[in-house]
Amino acid sequence: MKNNKENIVIEASCLNVGYITKKKNLVISEGINFSIKQGELIGLVGTNGIGKSTLLRTLAGMQPLLEGVISINGKTLNNISASELASDLSVVLTETPASQNLSVLELVSLGRHPYTNWVGSLSENDQEIINTAISSTKIEELLHKKCYELSDGQLQKVLIARALAQNTPIILLDEPTTHLDIFHRASVLKLLKKLASKNEKTILFSTHEIDLAIQVSDKMLVMTKGNTFFNTPDNLISQGCFNDLFPEEIISFDTHLKRFVLK
Amino acid sequence: MKTQKSYKTHFLVLGILLLLSFLLNVSLGSVAIPFSEIISALFGGETSKASWEFIILDYRLPKAITAILAGGGLAVSGLLMQTLFRNPLAGPFVLGLSSGASLGVAILILGAGIFGGAIGGLLLSSWSLVIASALGSFLVLLAVLSVSFKVKDTMTLLIIGLMFGSVTAAIVSVLSYFSNAEQLQQFVFWSFGTLGNVSWQGIFILFTSVVIGLGLSIISVKPLNALLLGENYARSMGINIKKTTLFIILATSLLAGGITAFAGPIAFVGLAVPHLTRQYFTTSNHLILLPAVLLSGAVLMLLCDTVAQLPFTEYTLPINAITSLIGAPVVIWLLVRKRKMLF
Numbered sequence: 001m002k003n004n005k006e007n008i009v010i011e012a013s014c015l016n017v018g019y020i021t022k023k024k025n026l027v028i029s030e031g032i033n034f035s036i037k038q039g040e041l042i043g044l045v046g047t048n049g050i051g052k053s054t055l056l057r058t059l060a061g062m063q064p065l066l067e068g069v070i071s072i073n074g075k076t077l078n079n080i081s082a083s084e085l086a087s088d089l090s091v092v093l094t095e096t097p098a099s100q101n102l103s104v105l106e107l108v109s110l111g112r113h114p115y116t117n118w119v120g121s122l123s124e125n126d127q128e129i130i131n132t133a134i135s136s137t138k139i140e141e142l143l144h145k146k147c148y149e150l151s152d153g154q155l156q157k158v159l160i161a162r163a164l165a166q167n168t169p170i171i172l173l174d175e176p177t178t179h180l181d182i183f184h185r186a187s188v189l190k191l192l193k194k195l196a197s198k199n200e201k202t203i204l205f206s207t208h209e210i211d212l213a214i215q216v217s218d219k220m221l222v223m224t225k226g227n228t229f230f231n232t233p234d235n236l237i238s239q240g241c242f243n244d245l246f247p248e249e250i251i252s253f254d255t256h257l258k259r260f261v262l263k
Numbered sequence: 264m265k266t267q268k269s270y271k272t273h274f275l276v277l278g279i280l281l282l283l284s285f286l287l288n289v290s291l292g293s294v295a296i297p298f299s300e301i302i303s304a305l306f307g308g309e310t311s312k313a314s315w316e317f318i319i320l321d322y323r324l325p326k327a328i329t330a331i332l333a334g335g336g337l338a339v340s341g342l343l344m345q346t347l348f349r350n351p352l353a354g355p356f357v358l359g360l361s362s363g364a365s366l367g368v369a370i371l372i373l374g375a376g377i378f379g380g381a382i383g384g385l386l387l388s389s390w391s392l393v394i395a396s397a398l399g400s401f402l403v404l405l406a407v408l409s410v411s412f413k414v415k416d417t418m419t420l421l422i423i424g425l426m427f428g429s430v431t432a433a434i435v436s437v438l439s440y441f442s443n444a445e446q447l448q449q450f451v452f453w454s455f456g457t458l459g460n461v462s463w464q465g466i467f468i469l470f471t472s473v474v475i476g477l478g479l480s481i482i483s484v485k486p487l488n489a490l491l492l493g494e495n496y497a498r499s500m501g502i503n504i505k506k507t508t509l510f511i512i513l514a515t516s517l518l519a520g521g522i523t524a525f526a527g528p529i530a531f532v533g534l535a536v537p538h539l540t541r542q543y544f545t546t547s548n549h550l551i552l553l554p555a556v557l558l559s560g561a562v563l564m565l566l567c568d569t570v571a572q573l574p575f576t577e578y579t580l581p582i583n584a585i586t587s588l589i590g591a592p593v594v595i596w597l598l599v600r601k602r603k604m605l606f
Contacts, residue, residue: 057495060499061498061499062495062498062499081501082498082501082502082503083501084501085501086499086500086501087501089499090499091495091496091499093493093495093496095493095495095496097491097492097493097496098349098490098491098492098493098494099346099349099491099492099547099605099606100605101541101547101605101606102491102492102547103545103546103547106546106547106548107492110488110489110491110492110500111500113485113488113489113500113501113502114500114501116485118482118484118485119484119485119550120484120485120488120548120550121550146605148605162492166500
């Protein structure tokens with residue numbers, strides 16, 4: 001299924017992303033092209049401020065697209081209503097939940113929102129999907145904790161569980177590894193890898209952990225000033241994409257070790 | 264695994280508390296009336312003295328009903344505001360909503376004198392009071408909301424709410440400078456806050472605006488829950504943010520505006536009751552919280568009014584003073600106990 005060409009889930013051509021201000025459009029990043037197939041895990045890397053979050057928010061329909069075409073499951077993003085998109089695509093954002101008083105169980109259950117009735121009561125089917133989301137992220141022992149009692153790593157897993165409960169084919173994650181130690185970074189990425197390969201989820205995550213992303217991603221989207229590359233990690237390395245990601249006087253990419261080294 | 268806890272006992276306790284505080288409220292007043300006579304009057308029976316029947320049915324009962332509507336409505340509007348602004352300190356009073364309502368009423372009462380008697384007299388019906396007050400609070404809420412889109416910081420928003428309060432207070436003092444003593448007195452008494460001066464017709468109007476406000480809140484239960492995660496998450500789950508915001512604003516201004524029109528600005532109920540309720544009901548689900556906050560607000564207001572009544576004396580204290588005396592320590596207690604305020 002993975003290499004089936006017909007299963008393109010997200011397709012982006014000639015995207016310009018940025019902000020619309022009163023006077024003019026502020027383009028953060030332009031000329032982005034990629035197409036992501038079902039079940040692929042895609043790492044999105046680039047320096048701070050290059051437009052990774054902007055791209056993710058644009059894909060999630062939270063921010064208007066300046067130029068180009070995004071299609072989700074073959075449909076143009078602009079023609080998909082917010083409630084329809086909610087069953088195609090779920091997000092894990094950098095912001096913490098506004099209410100710190102939510103319990104983990106309540107938070108994960110909120111993922112069922114696009115499918116519940118007008119007061120949000122959960123059917124047995126909803127419960128089952130919530131339970132699956134909880135068990136695949138292994139957060140059973142946290143269920144009755146409140147958000148403010150969770151560590152960063154636990155909160156990240158809970159937010160991923162909420163996205164899973166939304167049960168969408170696509171999951172977008174904005175820097176899910178930030179603030180985590182190396183063990184938790186690895187375990188979050190492993191979890192994403194498992195969800196992509198076992199559950200056939202299409203996952204796009206932005207990260208600053210380029211070394212880890214190279215090891216775990218099926219393909220990577222590398223955003224640099226003026227250019228965006230989309231390919232498998234090995235191809236990107238041989239193309240030398242990572243070499244000029246950062247100014248070379250302090251840090252450089254070692255193509256044999258597949259990681260950055262200090263100078 | 265059970266996802267949704269049942270809160271039947273919690274609601275039963277609140278229901279009993281409401282009944283008890285209602286009975287306490289109608290039983291106590293400046294005139295001592297035996298409890299059996301009160302029950303008999305409430306159920307349409309005879310009382311030993313005709314004046315007792317009058318006191319109970321035409322003074323204490325409407326006052327108790329106003330207290331229930333005002334307490335419940337203000338508490339619900341506080342809950343809505345805390346979720347809408349995602350700020351534990353939000354409430355009708357803190358964000359200048361009540362000041363907005365005051366301004367509306369001030370322009371109506373005091374402005375009536377300035378702009379001539381005939382139109383003035385026509386304007387001063389109960390309905391126009393409600394409309395002016397609701398309009399005032401609606402405008403202030405819109406202003407605060409539009410600013411809140413620009414500033415994301417909690418403290419800034421509260422300071423801006425305070426500034427709106429100061430501006431409206433200043434306009435009110437300018438208006439009072441130009442108005443005559445009688446109108447000024449009318450406005451000052453209104454601003455003390457009182458539950459006792461509402462006629463049955465007034466109660467009907469108050470009831471209508473509270474019911475519409477509550478209806479809008481009930482429709483918004485699901486989006487309110489989604490907003491607990493923040494605006495972006497809510498949008499990603501298919502919630503129409505603009506529509507939801509509009510509904511919540513309308514509901515809050517109807518609730519807070521309508522109540523302020525009749526009972527005057529009442530402090531702290533909107534802020535403190537949602538927090539107290541969250542202590543008892545350990546959930547963030549608005550489907551549970553909304554009725555719980557409504558009941559708790561009603562209970563608290565009945566109790567505050569019972570105290571304000573100063574039983575067996577001829578004096579009545581301004582209700583606003585009592586709610587502040589009780590509400591402010593509650594907020595301080597919550598802050599000290601939990602070190603920080605969550606919503």
